Amino acid sequence: MSPATGIEKFKRWLNEAKLPADGRLPPERTLAERFNLSRSQLRKILAALEVEGRIWRHVGRGTFVNKRGLPPSKPNIDDIANRTSPPEAMQARMMIEPEIARLAALHATTAQIAEMRQLSQKMRDAKTWPEYEDLDWRFHNLxxxxxSNTLLKEIQYLLNGVRRAVVWGHLNNRPVGPPEDYHSFAEHDELIDNIAARNRLGAAAAMQRHLNSTASTLVNDEDRLSLA
Known part of the structure; x- marks a missing residue:
């Protein structure tokens, strides 16, 4: 099933499904079995629908239908992803995410910082790349x-969805899962520590180092794939 077909099929189901009063969707495992999708395929569809405004997700609570309606001006993430290269996605991240980290150091709540630490630990425990990918996606959205900047949040949701489709989909021949010494583990922890300490410059610098490291890893992975 193509991504576009899967998204349209899921949208039709959302329009017809009898969901609980709070709009909570069934667990991912149930949805993956219902639509005959892998967990990775399902998460990409959910990411696209969240960017479109059809659903929203809360770490630890689940996925919910957006009952406020679909804003007509939401961009089409698949269309943008099809026209974006991995270097372009990384360039946009380097322009936007350090500022998001700086603002997070100023505005993050105690509960949000606790969620960041929980996600960081779960990433260390991830056994597969799709599992890590989903947690990393949640982490950067958080x-x-x-x-606490609405416009930056919406831009980040779009950027995160595009880079997930462009970058992670580009590297689907990697080993089973991240190694114990994967560079992002320590980099995420450093970022969280600076946010918790309300160190705005430190948080921005930590994010910049993380993105530089990720960009270097991306280039190395592309080189390995080209030789495979």
Whole structure:
């Protein structure tokens, strides 16, 4: 099933499904089985629908239908992803995410910082790349929420969805899961520590170092794939 077909099929189901009063969707495992999708395929569909405004997700609570309606001006994440290269996605991240980290150090709540630490630990425990990918996606969206800047949050949701499709989808021949010494583990912890300490310059610098390291890893992975 193509991503576009999967999204349209899921939208039709959302329009017809009898959901609880709070709009909570069934667990991912149930949805993946219902639509005959892998967990990774399902998460990409959910990411696209969240960017469109059809659903929203809360770490630890689940996925919910957006009952406020679909804003007509939401960008099409698939269309943007099809026209974006991995270097372009990384360039946009380097322009936006350090500022988000700086604002998160100023505005993040104690509960949001605790969620960041929980996600960081779960990433260390991830056994597969799709599992890590989903947690990493949630982590960076949570940083945007912690910035308390509505426009930056919406931009980050779009950027995060595009880079997930462009970058992670580009590296689907990697080993089973992240190694114990994967560079992002320590980098995420450093970022959280600076946010918790309300060190705005430190948080921005930590994010910049994280993105530089990620960009270097991306280039190395591309080189390995080209030789495979």
């Amino acid at each position: 940083l945007a929420e912690a910035s």
